[in-house]
Amino acid sequence: MADFEVPELEEIPVVPHIKEGAMSHSSPFISKEQFQEPLGFPGELVPNWEEKVYEKMDDLRKRYRSFQVYLDSCVKCGACTDKCHYYLGTSDPKNMPVARQDLLRKVYRRKFTFAGKYFPKLVGAVDMDKDILDEWYSYFHQCSQCRRCSVYCPYGIDTAEISMAAREIMDSVGVGQKYCNEIIGKVFKIGNNLGLPQPALVDTLEGLEEEVEEDTEVAVKFPLDVKGADILLVTPSADFFAEPHVDGLIGYAKVFHETGASWTMSSIASEAGNFGMFIGSYENMRKIARRVRTAALELGVKRIVFGECGHAWRVAYSFLNTLAGPWDFLDPRYPVPQHICEYTYDAIQAGQLTFDKSENDWRTMTFHDSCNVARASRMGPKPGGQFDIPRAVIKAVCNNYVDMPAETIKEGTFCCGGGGGLLTDDLMEIRVKGAKPRAEALKQVTENNGVTHMAAICAICKSQFTKVLPYYGFTMDQIVSVHQLVSDAIVLTKKDSDQAKSESDSDE
Amino acid sequence: MTVLSIFFALLFYAATAIFVIGLARKIMQYARTPAPLKIPTTPAPVTQTGVVLRMAREVVLFASLFKSNKWTWLFGWMFHLALLLAFFRHLRYTIHPDGVFGFMWPLINNPIVLAFGQYAAFAMLLGLIGLFGRRIFVDRVRYISAPSDYLMLILLFAIAGTGTLMSFVEHTDIVQLKAFVLGLITFNWQNMPADALVILHLGLVAFLMIIFPISKLLHAPGLFFSPTRNQVDNPREKRHISAWGQAIDDAEANKA
Ligand code: SF4
Ligand code: SF4
Numbered sequence: 001m002a003d004f005e006v007p008e009l010e011e012i013p014v015v016p017h018i019k020e021g022a023m024s025h026s027s028p029f030i031s032k033e034q035f036q037e038p039l040g041f042p043g044e045l046v047p048n049w050e051e052k053v054y055e056k057m058d059d060l061r062k063r064y065r066s067f068q069v070y071l072d073s074c075v076k077c078g079a080c081t082d083k084c085h086y087y088l089g090t091s092d093p094k095n096m097p098v099a100r101q102d103l104l105r106k107v108y109r110r111k112f113t114f115a116g117k118y119f120p121k122l123v124g125a126v127d128m129d130k131d132i133l134d135e136w137y138s139y140f141h142q143c144s145q146c147r148r149c150s151v152y153c154p155y156g157i158d159t160a161e162i163s164m165a166a167r168e169i170m171d172s173v174g175v176g177q178k179y180c181n182e183i184i185g186k187v188f189k190i191g192n193n194l195g196l197p198q199p200a201l202v203d204t205l206e207g208l209e210e211e212v213e214e215d216t217e218v219a220v221k222f223p224l225d226v227k228g229a230d231i232l233l234v235t236p237s238a239d240f241f242a243e244p245h246v247d248g249l250i251g252y253a254k255v256f257h258e259t260g261a262s263w264t265m266s267s268i269a270s271e272a273g274n275f276g277m278f279i280g281s282y283e284n285m286r287k288i289a290r291r292v293r294t295a296a297l298e299l300g301v302k303r304i305v306f307g308e309c310g311h312a313w314r315v316a317y318s319f320l321n322t323l324a325g326p327w328d329f330l331d332p333r334y335p336v337p338q339h340i341c342e343y344t345y346d347a348i349q350a351g352q353l354t355f356d357k358s359e360n361d362w363r364t365m366t367f368h369d370s371c372n373v374a375r376a377s378r379m380g381p382k383p384g385g386q387f388d389i390p391r392a393v394i395k396a397v398c399n400n401y402v403d404m405p406a407e408t409i410k411e412g413t414f415c416c417g418g419g420g421g422l423l424t425d426d427l428m429e430i431r432v433k434g435a436k437p438r439a440e441a442l443k444q445v446t447e448n449n450g451v452t453h454m455a456a457i458c459a460i461c462k463s464q465f466t467k468v469l470p471y472y473g474f475t476m477d478q479i480v481s482v483h484q485l486v487s488d489a490i491v492l493t494k495k496d497s498d499q500a501k502s503e504s505d506s507d508e
Numbered sequence: 509m510t511v512l513s514i515f516f517a518l519l520f521y522a523a524t525a526i527f528v529i530g531l532a533r534k535i536m537q538y539a540r541t542p543a544p545l546k547i548p549t550t551p552a553p554v555t556q557t558g559v560v561l562r563m564a565r566e567v568v569l570f571a572s573l574f575k576s577n578k579w580t581w582l583f584g585w586m587f588h589l590a591l592l593l594a595f596f597r598h599l600r601y602t603i604h605p606d607g608v609f610g611f612m613w614p615l616i617n618n619p620i621v622l623a624f625g626q627y628a629a630f631a632m633l634l635g636l637i638g639l640f641g642r643r644i645f646v647d648r649v650r651y652i653s654a655p656s657d658y659l660m661l662i663l664l665f666a667i668a669g670t671g672t673l674m675s676f677v678e679h680t681d682i683v684q685l686k687a688f689v690l691g692l693i694t695f696n697w698q699n700m701p702a703d704a705l706v707i708l709h710l711g712l713v714a715f716l717m718i719i720f721p722i723s724k725l726l727h728a729p730g731l732f733f734s735p736t737r738n739q740v741d742n743p744r745e746k747r748h749i750s751a752w753g754q755a756i757d758d759a760e761a762n763k764a
Contacts, residue, residue, distance in 0.1 A: 018647050063752060065541040066735045072534075073730030076657045077584065078642065078649035079576040093651045102652065114722040115656070124654035147736075150549045152576035154566070154584075155727055156736035158547065282544060286756065318546045318743045325747045335744040375549055378741055383551035411551065 004429045006471045007089060009440050015082040022092035023433075027138045029426045031176035038185045039284055042174035049173040050128045054111050056169045057104075061112070066161040071108045073155045074098060080149040080157070085414045086142050089433035094139045097149035097159040103136055104166050137175060140166040142430050144422055145278065145311075146371035146415035163420070164280025171279055179424035180275045187288055192237035192271035198225075201267055204240050212250055218492040220257045222249075222265070227299050229264035231256070234292055234316075234337070235307025236272045236459035244480050245462055248308050251483025252340050254490050258354075259347045263305075266295035272312035273459065277319075278421035289315060289323040292337075302330055304337040308481055310370030310458030311419060313339060317377035341457060342379050344486060345389045348396050354491040355397050364400040365485070366451045367391055368438065368465075369413035370458035384410075390457055390482055397489035402449040408441040416456075418464030432468045439472040446474075455482045513688065513699045516710060520692055523714040530721025531729065538733040544750035552741035559740050566737060580642060587635030587664075590628035594671070597625030601686050602693065629672040636665045660723070663712060670709040680706045 033043025046052055061068040080097040082088065087095040094100060102124070109116030109125035116125030126132065145160035170176065186195040196204070205222040212220045223229065233256075239249040256263045269291045276285025296304060304327075306316045316337045321327065327336040335342075347353050367390060379385040387410045395401050408414050417434030445451040456462050456479060466476040553559045565571040570588075573581045600616045603609045615621070640661045643653050674680050681701040691698035700706065719725070732738065749757075 015648075018651055062541060063544065063750075065538060065543040065733060066547060068541050069538055069730050069733045069735075073724070073727045073734070075724045075727045076649070076652050076654070077573070077580055077639075078646065078652060079573055079580050081648035081652065083576070093648065096648060096652065098652050115719075119656075121655070122659070123656045147549060150736050152572055154570055154573040154576075155731045156549055156566075156572065156734040158549065158736050161547070282753070283756065321743050321747045322545060322749055322753060337744075376547070378550055378552075378554075381554075383554060383741065386550065411549075 004432075007433055007436050009436065009443050009472055013088070013437065013440050016088065016091040018093040018096075019091040020093060023086075023090045023095065023142060023430060024092070024135075024138060026142060026427065026430050027134075028141050028422075028424060029178040030137075031178040031181040035178060035181040035185055036171075036174065036176050038188055039171070039176075039181055039279075039281070041171045041176055041181070045174045049133075052173045053107070053128050053133075053169055056172045057108060057111070057165075060165050060168065061108075064161070064165065066158065067165050070101070070155075070157045070161060071105050074101060074105070074157055075154075077154065080153050080159075083149050083152050084143075084159075085146070085148070085417060085437045086144075086430060086434045089417070089436035090142075090430070092142075094135075095142055097153075097157075100139055100143055100159055101157070101162045103132070103139055104162055107132065133170070133175065136166050136170060140170070141177060141422065141427065142434075144371065144415045144417065144419035144434070146419055147375040148371065148412070148415065151375060151411050160420070164277070166280075167278070167421075168280035171281065177279070177421060179426070180278050180421040184275050184279070184284055184288065187271055187275070187291070191268055191291070193273050193275070194237040194240075194271075196237060196240060196270065198267040201240065201265075201270060205265075208246070208250065208253075212253070216492055218257070218495055220250075220253050220492070222253050223263060224265050225267055225299065226262075226264035229262045229299060229301055231261055231263035231303045231305055232269070232292075232296050232299060232301040233263055233265050233305050233307060233340075234269050234272045234295075235265065235340075236309040236312060237270055238459040238463060239307055240270075242459075242463065243466070244477070244484055245308075245459055247484035247487055248481025249483075251481065251485075251487035251490070252307060252344075254487050254492060255340075255344050255347060255353065255483070258490065258492065258494060259352045260494070264299060264301070266299060268298070269295035272306050272309045272316065274312060274315040275421060277311060277315050282323075285315065285319065286323040289320055292320065293324040296327075296330065303334045304330065305340055305343050306337050307340050308457040308459065308483060310372040310460060312459070313370075313457075314372040314376040339379050339389075341390050341393055341482065342385075344393050344483070345380070348393065354493055355486075355489040356491050357397055357399050357489055359489045360398040360485055361400070363398065363453045363480075363485075364402060364449065364451045365394055365398050366402050366404050366442070366445050366454050367394055367409075367482075368404075368416070368454050368456045368461060369409050370456060370461050371413055371415040371419060373457060374411055374413045390455075393482060394455055394485060397485050402445050402451055404441040404445050408437065414438045414441065416458070416461040416464040417468060419458075419460050423460050423464055428468075431464060432471050435464065435468045435472070438465075439469060439474070442469075442474070443472070453478050453480050455480050455485060457482050509697060510699055510702065512702055512707070513697070516688075516700055516707075516714075517692055517697055519711070519714045523717040527717040527720050534721055534726060535729050535733075538729065542750035542752060543735045543739070544753050546739055546741075546743040546748050547735050548739040548741050549736040550741055552739065554741050556740055559738055563732070563738060566731060579638070583635045583638030583642070585635075586631050587639065590631035590635065593621060593625050593628035594632065594668075596621045597628070601682075601689050604690060607690075626675055629668055629675060632668040633665065633672065636661055636668065640665070656723070660725075663716060667709060667712045667716065670705050670712070674703075674705050674709065678703070678705055 143163040150158035414437040465479040687698040688700035
C-alpha cells in the first residue's frame with residue numbers, strides 16, 4: 001500500500017529514540033513560476049539569495065515580536081522534544097520542535113547575535129548556504145503549525161511562528177511550496193481552494209437540495225449569493241462535495257432551516273480556508289480574508305458564520321477582525337464571526353431544535369479536537385468553550401460518546417498530521433507517520449470502549465483522516481462531520497423553508 | 509588598595525553596566541517590536557487580570573513546564589527557587605540596616621531566608637546536576653545541546669559550588685568582603701579579601717552578568733514578552749491592529 005514503512009501502533013505509546021536523518025528525504029514539490037507570481041513572490045531562486053534571506057529575516061524580526069523573542073529565549077530545556085506528532089511518528093530529531101526552530105535559529109545567531117558572530121562553534125551558529133536552505137524546505141514542511149509545542153514550552157515558544165517565518169523567507173527568495181501557493185492563486189482567481197466556479201457551485205447546491213428533499217420530503221434550501229440575507233455562511237470548499245464534509249454542510253442547512261434563519265453562501269467567499277497563514281504571509285492572508293468583507297458588504301448580511309474548519313477558524317476567530325475589520329456594519333448583538341457550532345449550540349439552548357438521538361445509536365462517538373480550534377481560538381464566551389461546545393452539540397444528538405485519553409485531547413490534542421499546508425500527496429509519508437499518535441489514541445478507545453466513529457470539525461482533519469487512517473487498519477467512513485451527526489438526528493418540523501418564503505415575498 | 513581590589517572594582521562596574529544597559533536594550537527591543545496578530549495559546553484568559561494570573565503561574569510555578577515534563581520541572585524549579593533564596597541571602601553583603609537600602613533589610617532578616625538561605629546552595633547544586641544529567645543521558649536533549657548549553661550549567665555550578673565551599677568549609681573574611689561591596693556602592697573603595705575562592709566566585713558572577721544580555725539567559729525577560737502567554741483572548745471583541753498592519757489598510761484605502 002505504501003512505499004514507506006507504516007509505523008506499528010503501540011498499546012502504550014512510547015517516546016522513540018532519535019534516528020538521525022529518518023525523514024530528510026521528505027520535501028514537497030517546489031512551486032513553479034506561474035504559482036509564485038500571483039502572490040508577489042519571485043519565480044525562482046533569486047541571485048544573491050543568501051543576502052536576501054538575511055534581509056528578510058531582519059525585516060521579520062522587526063515586524064513580529066514573537067519571532068524576535070522566540071529566537072532569543074529558548075534555553076534548550078528539551079521540554080518540547082517529545083511533544084510533536086511528527087517526531088513521535090518519525091523519530092527524526094529535526095522534527096523535535098526545538099530542533100526545527102534551531103534550523104533557523106543557528107542562522108539568526110550567526111548573523112544577528114554577538115555570540116554567533118564571534119563564537120559560532122560555541123553556540124552552534126552557521127552561515128546560510130544551499131544545504132541549509134534545502135533542510136529548511138524539508139523540515140519546515142514537516143510542521144503542521146499545530147502549536148502543541150507552544151503549550152508545553154515554559155516560555156510559550158510557538159514553533160508554528162518560526163515555521164511561518166521560514167516559509168515566508170523562502171517564498172521571498174523564490175522557493176515556494178507548490179501545494180499552498182497554487183491554491184492561494186485559485187482563491188484569488190476563482191474564489192475557493194478547489195477552483196469551483198460559480199456555475200459549478202450553483203449546480204452542486206441544487207443537487208444537494210434535490211437530494212435532501214428526496215431524503216426528507218422537506219425543501220431544505222442551500223442558498224447562494226442571496227442579497228439581503230441575514231447570515232453569510234463561509235465554509236471550506238471541501239464541504240461542497242467531499243465525503244464526509246458534505247454531510248456536514250447538509251447539517252448546517254438543516255439547522256438554518258429549523259431555526260428559520262435567512263442565510264446565504266457567497267461565490268466570492270466560497271472558501272473558509274486561508275492558506276495565507278500557512279505560508280506566513282500577512283499580505284496574502286489579508287487579501288484572502290478581505291473577500292469575506294467584500295461578500296458581506298455586497299450581500300448586505302447582518303452576521304457571519306463559519307463552517308467546520310480548523311485553521312480557517314483560527315484565521316476567522318483570531319485574525320479576521322484584524323485583517324478585514326472593523327465589522328461595525330454588522331449586527332452588534334453577535335460576535336463576528338461565529339462558528340457554526342456556536343450557532344447550533346445556541347439554537348439547542350434556545351430549544352429551537354428537535355432531535356431523535358436514537359438515529360445515531362448505531363454509532364459510539366469520540367471527538368478529535370482540531371489543533372487550531374483547540375489551541376488558537378475559542379467558541380462561546382468562556383475559555384475552553386472550543387472544547388465544550390462541540391462536545392455539547394455531539395452529546396445533544398448522540399447517546400454514546402467517549403473521550404480519547406486525556407493527554408491526547410483538548411489543549412493537548414494531536415494534530416491529524418495533515419494541517420498547515422501538508423495535505424498533499426507528495427507529503428504522504430509524513431502525513432501517515434504524523435497521524436500515528438492520533439491513531440493510537442483512537443485505537444485505544446476503539447478497543448476499550450467500542451468507539452465506532454470519530455467526529456471532527458475541520459476540513460483538513462476530515463480529508464487527512466479518510467486518507468491516512470486506513471493505513472492503520474481503520475476505514476475511511478469512520479470519520480464524520482459533527483454536523484453530519486446533527487443532520488442524522490435532527491427532526492425537521494417545518495415543512496416549508498422560511499428562506500423560500502422570504503425569497504418569494506421579495507420577488508412579489 | 510591592592511591591584512586585585514582595583515581590578516575587581518572596575519570589573520564589577522563594567523559588568524553592571526553591561527548587564528543593565530544590555531538588558532535594557534533588549535527589553536526595549538522586545539517592547540518596541542509590534543505583535544501584529546493575536547496569537548495567545550488557548551484556552552487563554554479573556555481579561556487583563558486573567559493574563560496577569562497566567563503570567564504569575566508561569567513565573568512563580570513554571571506551570572507549562574510542569575505540564576510538560578516533571579523531572580525537568582523539578583530540577584529547573586528547584587534551581588530557580590534556590591537561586592532566589594541565595595540572592596536574598598546575598599543582599600546582606602550589599603545592604604546596611606541603617607543605610608539607604610535599609611528598608612530592604614526584612615528581605616534578608618526573615619525566618620525563611622535565615623533558615624534556608626544557606627542550604628539553598630545544595631538545592632541549587634542538585635538542580636544543576638539534574639539538568640546536566642538530562643542533557644547527557646536523554647538522547648533528545650543531548651541532540652539539541654550546543655557546547656554553550658553545557659558551559660552555562662558548569663558556570664552556574666562553579667558559582668554555586670564556590671559559594672557553598674565558602675559558606676561551609678573555607679570561610680572568607682566576610683566583614684572585609686562586605687566593606688568592599690559597600691565601598692563599590694558608595695564609591696568609597698575598600699580592599700577585598702584575597703582568597704582564591706572569593707576571587708573565583710566573584711569573577712564568575714561578573715562573567716555571568718556580562719553574558720546575560722547576549723545569551724539564552726534572555727529567557728528571563730523573554731517570558732514576559734511572549735505573545736502566546738501575555739495576550740488577552742479577545743480578538744472578536746476588540747480589534748487588534750499593528751501600526752504596519754494599519755499602514756497596509758490605509759494605503760489600500762487611499763488607492764481606492
Ligand atoms: S520547551 Fe521551549 S525553551 Fe525548552 S527546548 Fe523547547 S522551545 Fe526551547
Ligand atoms: S507546531 Fe506542531 S507540528 Fe510544528 S513543531 Fe510544534 S508540535 Fe510539531
